[in-house]
Amino acid sequence: MKIALAQLNYHIGNFEANTKKIIHAINQAKEASADLIIFAELAIGGYPAKDLLRSKVFKQQCNAAIHQIAAHCQDIACIIGAPVTNSDPEGKALYNTAIFIEQGAVRNIVKKGLLPDYDVFDEYRYFEPNKRFDCITLNGVKIALTICEDLWDDDEGGNSYVGDPMSELRKENPDLLINIAASPFSYTHFEERVKVLSRQVVKSNRPLIYVNQVGAHMDIIFDGRSLALNNDGTKVAELKRFEEDLQYVTYHQKNITSTTAPTKDPITEIALIHDALILGLRDYFQKSGFKRAVLGLSGGLDSALVAALACEALGADNVLSILMPSVYSSDHSIKDAMDLVTNTGCKHHIVPIKDIASAYENTLAPLFEGLKHDTTEENIQARARAVILMAVSNKFGNILLNTSNKSEAAVGYGTLYGDMAGSISVIGDVYKSKAYELARYINREREIIPVNTIEKAPSAELRPDQKDSDSLPEYDLLDNILYELIENEKSGSEVVAMGFEKALVERVSKLLNNAEFKRFQAPPILRVSPKAFGTGRQIPLVAKYPY
Amino acid sequence: MKIALAQLNYHIGNFEANTKKIIHAINQAKEASADLIIFAELAIGGYPAKDLLRSKVFKQQCNAAIHQIAAHCQDIACIIGAPVTNSDPEGKALYNTAIFIEQGAVRNIVKKGLLPDYDVFDEYRYFEPNKRFDCITLNGVKIALTICEDLWDDDEGGNSYVGDPMSELRKENPDLLINIAASPFSYTHFEERVKVLSRQVVKSNRPLIYVNQVGAHMDIIFDGRSLALNNDGTKVAELKRFEEDLQYVTYHQKNITSTTAPTKDPITEIALIHDALILGLRDYFQKSGFKRAVLGLSGGLDSALVAALACEALGADNVLSILMPSVYSSDHSIKDAMDLVTNTGCKHHIVPIKDIASAYENTLAPLFEGLKHDTTEENIQARARAVILMAVSNKFGNILLNTSNKSEAAVGYGTLYGDMAGSISVIGDVYKSKAYELARYINREREIIPVNTIEKAPSAELRPDQKDSDSLPEYDLLDNILYELIENEKSGSEVVAMGFEKALVERVSKLLNNAEFKRFQAPPILRVSPKAFGTGRQIPLVAKYPY
Structure with missing residues (x-):
């Protein structure tokens, strides 16, 4: 089974451009005789669409795009992320889903369970969490298909009321794992991502294909770097960094191979x-x-x-x-x-x-x-x-x-x-x-x-x-203290306990708090760290701050 | 049973001032020989504390405040809202709770189930939802104690995975309903609130005491107007608007009485x-x-x-x-x-x-x-x-x-x-x-x-x-179109269908979208409508907007 990993750069709400791009990739994959093409999480509509997800027109355009795309998938199966309406009026209006298309029709709609709602994420604002997880089947291959966080079982987004989707799916003994993601870049994130994905591969003893978004929307930057890992943890494919890419892998008997060697050049943080x-x-x-x-x-x-x-x-x-x-x-x-x-x-x-x-x-x-x-x-x-x-x-x-x-x-x-x-x-x-x-x-x-x-x-x-x-203070010193207060979310006393001067930490902490009102009116900031100022760090203005 | 409704104005993170104010109200209620005093949701710590809820020091100060308050409740029972740590590491770090204090000790911690995550609310960012609902008992009176949204069974915050807390609680046949809230003002909200509370009273055929916050934090304004409703729907007490207030009601055999007549003066929207x-x-x-x-x-x-x-x-x-x-x-x-x-x-x-x-x-x-x-x-x-x-x-x-x-x-x-x-x-x-x-x-x-x-x-x-x-356009016309687009979240075509001129709606809609980047850097806005610019309306900047 030949599988295309389509790592594309989407534009939120620009259904015309996105759909054109998606169909173009489908046609390429068909020409390459691929059996399946995989796109990222919320490829249809773009991510994060925020309150546009509340718009009736936006939802209609999502549905129209799904049908338009499905019509191009007569000779190829397709997995693509999209918001889909929740028919139960008791719950949130939408599900965050992976649409599985086969022979030109939607066969399955796999729903996301673990909805991140920390840092820059606020998926509970829009999506109902899924609690039932089943594998899908393509050409006799049983696939554990998940969406982003559902693979991150031990992350802070974990929720006891959803449980661990992968534990459920492993019970069905899948042949292959597929995860579609919209996983934003930070300079510490890729290592963490590979660690989590590798752990899932080892736990399941099955290969994994991971397709991420690439591109930026205001503050959030997607780095791409989609992956194919074999069940022994070896990297079979790694798609380009910060660029669109389309690569193919071949699945055969619980094993993945690729004709392209994965990127090997080491890259520094800077x-x-x-x-x-x-x-x-x-x-x-x-x-x-x-x-x-x-x-x-x-x-x-x-x-x-x-x-x-x-x-x-x-x-x-x-x-x-x-x-x-x-x-x-x-x-x-x-x-x-x-x-x-x-x-x-x-x-x-x-x-x-x-x-x-x-x-x-x-x-x-x-x-x-x-x-x-x-x-x-x-x-x-x-x-x-x-x-x-x-x-x-x-x-x-x-x-x-x-x-x-x-x-x-x-x-x-x-x-x-x-x-x-x-x-x-x-x-x-x-x-x-x-x-x-x-x-x-x-x-x-x-x-x-x-x-x-x-x-x-x-x-x-x-x-x-x-x-x-x-x-x-000198910037090296100042930045070290700030990193503990911001990225590591430490309290002043914890930072002092690390060996920094008490009066200095107090002063820096006070400056940090007093500048909240300025940052409230600051422009959006390109996010590269695990904790940037902006939507990922929400501090009330009219408050007495803990120290 | 004499019950004090303590409607106070809290300051986020100012534990010293809040605790002093809470203990002062407890002492007043004790002098008035009250058996129970009720404070609002998240009275301890203030609301919305946002990412301060992630601070270890903030959580420690919450716990210390709970104990300090409990120590003053030897001769009076107390219900007060506070964030409490979730011991299950799989879930979110905190619960949004109502602490029930009796004889100087914490007897029950009632957890909130329905966590609003729309408009200005983002409670899933911090809180684990509760799924099990039991009544508490005080002096032989069985009380269905809930927190804010848990009473709003048919609201958009409803979540199918939590269910309806009040249906669960009604099965235990409670004598009295108590709801503590942090329910922000908008000029349409009070009527809706009374309607929802009355419906619960009628459904349960039991009286209800509702204690809200009063005061403002940056954009969000709490109007107070705490209520006591009898099981026939009559208003027994309504606390002051936009002011602190402490009033007493008497509960006896599924009936509530008050010596103070509820506010009756009609008040206009303006x-x-x-x-x-x-x-x-x-x-x-x-x-x-x-x-x-x-x-x-x-x-x-x-x-x-x-x-x-x-x-x-x-x-x-x-x-x-x-x-x-x-x-x-x-x-x-x-x-x-x-x-x-x-x-x-x-x-x-x-x-x-x-x-x-x-x-x-x-x-x-x-x-x-x-x-x-x-x-x-x-x-x-x-x-x-x-x-x-x-x-x-x-x-x-x-x-x-x-x-x-x-x-x-x-x-x-x-x-x-x-x-x-x-x-x-x-x-x-x-x-x-x-x-x-x-x-x-x-x-x-x-x-x-x-x-x-x-x-x-x-x-x-x-x-x-x-x-x-x-x-x-003339402001009367412009404002009508804007109200449909913003407050009613209608699409342009829906507004046109209402009879507004097509070209004008298109122009206004475009102006509205094009100004998103300006509003991103605007100051916080005092919120009085059901849909204000700011945290309650999150539109992506780098997007093509649906029309």
Whole structure:
């Protein structure tokens, strides 16, 4: 039995484009004489469609797509993910299902049991959990078909009232395991995924085919990397990272073979982050129908990184950098920024903000008379820059890229409606210490990020001789503490118990909490870590925070 | 059996303040010789605590509070809502429970079965659903004790895998029904709530005591209005609206009596909205530790409304209005704004934006050379005002109030980082047509909102002789279409089928979709309708929207 693994990039709600793409893959697989083609979880409709799943029209379009696709499957079987209406009015409106199509008709609808509802997931909002699990059969092969989390028996999404779908399915002694997924990327996730899948293979002593989504939707990035594992745990196939791919494996007597050798090149964490950000940025623009970007280029590391990533994702011609020096900008800032412009080939303009800052100062002078300069005046500069960038965006249609990093976003070292502005935050899930790594990675072949940008002490340049280290601990230390508080969800006292200085942990924890109200209004952030700011981390604003 | 209904205003995570308040109510009830005191759902810890429920320290503080409260219940029984750890590692970490305390010790922990996970609710993110329902007994009285949604058997939160808790409990033939709730206000919700509770009373032929939270947390407003209903459906007690309250009823032989007559004054929808906004605004400030507000006062309806509401909620001394006329401001604008200042007694400053707008124009002239004026220049003015307001906020510590209404927020008739700025949106869930009603309600005794502000044609005054009606349909018509699309979640074609003009519905629907990216970065909105923008309406940004 020849099986096609179709790892495609879907667009939420774009039924026309998705269905066309799906049918194209089906036709390819038919030409290759495949017996079965497998698509990802919620391929029809896209994921996460969120409250669009409540729309009657959306559901009608899902059903129409299923029938259209089925009509193309006369000579090939097909497994594809789709939301399907729950006929029981007592339960949630939909099931998250794997549709099994054979001879042009829907044969089985396999429903998902374990619905993740943590971090970025909220599947209980839409889907009824399934509690009954049965194998399907194709050409005499008994298949344990599951959807994503149903294979993750010991995950936090596990629910005692559903039980463990795979234990149920193993009782039927299946020949082959198939799992369709929409499993978002984080730089720690792939190893975990392989571990979980391998454990299932070993437990069942059966081969497994795993088909994931690829592509990005706002914050969430799917890395693809669909897999075929044999029952001894060997990797028979691994589909491309961050790209669409269609590969074939052959199933014969509880064994899988492939003519393509699985990807073997080792990849570093920072390379994964880089590739994820490129895909995230590219898909954000492409799927939103945007082409050109604009950003403020300061000469510092963060904006240089975002410019370089944008040039790679969108083409340097489509990236407009605006240099906005103030009286506090140091001599090297313009030079460093211009070096970046030269190295990347992006477009640029220089728009000094001196006169605008003066106009604010004069206008506000009667109101602020007798009061000292403070962060107010620094924020005015940051906001004046945002107004310029948004004016360029409004006038020319370029989309503003936000350049905040995760360390800044965490401690609130940024100005709301100022440098926190933008349609999408490119490196908002990348700590400053990792941003340096990323810059060095981008420079792996030639200097793109100017060396001086990497080597100079970071500064917001909003007052004379300002350094980030005036207000913040050194980034290596800060990021370590933040990682424990955010990614590891530790309490302050637990972090202190690890050996970090008490007063420092208290200060960082307080800064983190106090910045919740700023982050509430921040742009969506491309998610690359296991715990990004945004939908995956929901902290109430009007609260006393535990320490 | 004398029973105290304790309707209190909790602060999320503020265990010290909440516990003190709870123990104070217990002591009052003991002095009044009550046998039982009942508090709301999740009184301990507050609601919605969101991801704070994942914090170990938060959970420890919950447990400590339970024990501290129990120690004060030697001579009185107590029912109080709290999150309690689930000992089964297979399930979610917590249960949403009603703790039953008798003689100073926890006797029963009743767990919630039906966990709402729609609109603003996401209880599956944190809680394991209960599937077994048993009555508790106090002084020989058998009590069917449930938590909020468990009484709402036919609601969309119903889940076939939990079943209907009340059907189970009725089998035990209870003497009395008690429901503790955290049921947010919307202007349609109270009638629905009474209907559901009455149905349960009739089905069981038993009296019901219902204790709700009161108070606001960011967007969500609890209206209180706890109830005691007799088994013939008569209302024996109704606690205060939007205020803390402690009342007593007496249970004797399947019958409830009260010495206080239930509130009988009829209240209009607009009065409810007004009172909800006042509580929402007051609690946002009080619970965040803020005192003073700032806002931009244009002479138009929306900012006048927000100023008037803020003066009532925070005191006129704590409200600073900034008048920021431009060259496009009409003569009456300053006069109307000044009339509002006089009528309310709030503070004010006049800060003209002419020089700042010129500075932007001059600075951007080389970049925009040869290009026509368009919305870019209008947005610059709106953003220049936001920079001034934020500067005042930064310098003096006043919190910026957003003044957008729901109609504007819906169609994107507002400038991101401009008039969309603010820490909290006061009337962002109030359509423009309702805003007029609200203004007339505020003027019910004397003119607060200037009559000219109410009667003149609405205008953003960002270009000469601009009127809202140049860009938008008349608000009455627009709001009707929006209500069908948003509150009633109808598709465009369904709205057309109702008789609205096709081209207009298409245009409004498109505007609504295109503004999703702006609303993503909008401040939290005080929720008064059954479907507000914000957490209760989650639309993906990078998507093709169904029509």
